[in-house]
Amino acid sequence: MRSFLGSAFDLDSYALVDEPLPEPANGQLRIRIEATALGFVDGLMMQGRYQIKPRLPYVPGGEIAGVVDAVGSGVTAQLVGERVVTWQLGGGLAEYAVVDAADVDIVPGGLPMPIAAAMLVDYQTAHYALFDQGRLTAADTLLVLGAGGAVSSAAIQLAVHAGARVIAAASSEFKRKAACELGAVHAIDYSLPDWRDALRKVAPEGVDVVLDPVGANMFEPAFRSLSKGGRYLVVGFAGGAIPSLPVNLALLKNATLHGVDIRYFLANRPEHARRVRAALFSMVARGHLQPPATITFPLANASDAVLATFDRDRRGKIVVLPGAGAL
Numbered sequence: 001m002r003s004f005l006g007s008a009f010d011l012d013s014y015a016l017v018d019e020p021l022p023e024p025a026n027g028q029l030r031i032r033i034e035a036t037a038l039g040f041v042d043g044l045m046m047q048g049r050y051q052i053k054p055r056l057p058y059v060p061g062g063e064i065a066g067v068v069d070a071v072g073s074g075v076t077a078q079l080v081g082e083r084v085v086t087w088q089l090g091g092g093l094a095e096y097a098v099v100d101a102a103d104v105d106i107v108p109g110g111l112p113m114p115i116a117a118a119m120l121v122d123y124q125t126a127h128y129a130l131f132d133q134g135r136l137t138a139a140d141t142l143l144v145l146g147a148g149g150a151v152s153s154a155a156i157q158l159a160v161h162a163g164a165r166v167i168a169a170a171s172s173e174f175k176r177k178a179a180c181e182l183g184a185v186h187a188i189d190y191s192l193p194d195w196r197d198a199l200r201k202v203a204p205e206g207v208d209v210v211l212d213p214v215g216a217n218m219f220e221p222a223f224r225s226l227s228k229g230g231r232y233l234v235v236g237f238a239g240g241a242i243p244s245l246p247v248n249l250a251l252l253k254n255a256t257l258h259g260v261d262i263r264y265f266l267a268n269r270p271e272h273a274r275r276v277r278a279a280l281f282s283m284v285a286r287g288h289l290q291p292p293a294t295i296t297f298p299l300a301n302a303s304d305a306v307l308a309t310f311d312r313d314r315r316g317k318i319v320v321l322p323g324a325g326a327l
Helices: 040-046 113-119 122-133 150-161 173-181 195-202 216-224 248-253 262-268 270-285 299-308
Strands: 002-006 014-018 028-038 063-071 083-087 096-100 141-144 165-170 186-189 207-212 226-234 256-259 294-298 317-321
Touching: 002 299, 014 299, 028 113, 028 299, 040 299, 063 096, 063 113, 083 113, 113 122, 113 270, 113 294, 113 317, 122 150, 122 207, 122 226, 122 256, 122 262, 122 270, 141 150, 150 165, 150 173, 150 207, 165 173, 165 195, 173 186, 186 195, 195 216, 207 216, 216 226, 216 248, 226 248, 262 270, 294 299, 299 317
Parallel strands: 141 165, 141 207, 165 186, 207 226, 226 256, 294 317
Antiparallel strands: 002 014, 028 063, 028 096, 028 317, 063 083
């Protein structure tokens, strides 16, 4: 089988290689991969810059969708032929992957495999942030930063579906327009120095919840935009720098700061997480939520796919299709 393998924490060390077909052991199954979604974290892990360092040699790509084609002992043969998804620390940029049978979810009929892979982590992260950490209700106003990103786009839809009022903030006209098409009632340009003035015009009392995957210089002014008793959700640091906050602001606002660590949620509430994933897949399959926009690459162009994850102006989730031909 072909896999995109790296021998060092250097993007230039990764290349397509031929490897033996892996065999599932006890409690495992083998997936013939149909789609693997990539995010910003994948590029960091390939460079050894993420908080979790993978073992070398390493095959990146953890958001995997495919068809079960073999099972090990202790795993029911009825799973062979099932369409499944799984989130791993890597192994997805390949034609096959072996994973624990307990780590897969069935993909509902009618949901394309690239869509299942693309929404697996981002939609679940948005749901966990809003409803477990942010306690979002229909009475709340939500400010979504980085509104063109995958998690933010999912959060806009989920919040609107829950009845909340959503204000989006993004740096480009295209992203702001897309956010409004997803249900945001206002979209502001947060690249402007007076963006908080624009926010105050549409939310004079402040916002109840902020979802922030950006960090950097957006953090403090967005926190200052909370209403009394507001909740601030830290999802990531796509802006690069990890910011700090004068803690008196939390006291003055009577506000709370919540970290959104999706891996912690999965590890500590696995059954609840599985129910959430199933519900999210069903909502997209039935048309209650829009599927994520995707940009697809063949496995032969895996290097280009990885580089595309660093492009903040891209207009979709990067998905690699092992069965597709080279561009």
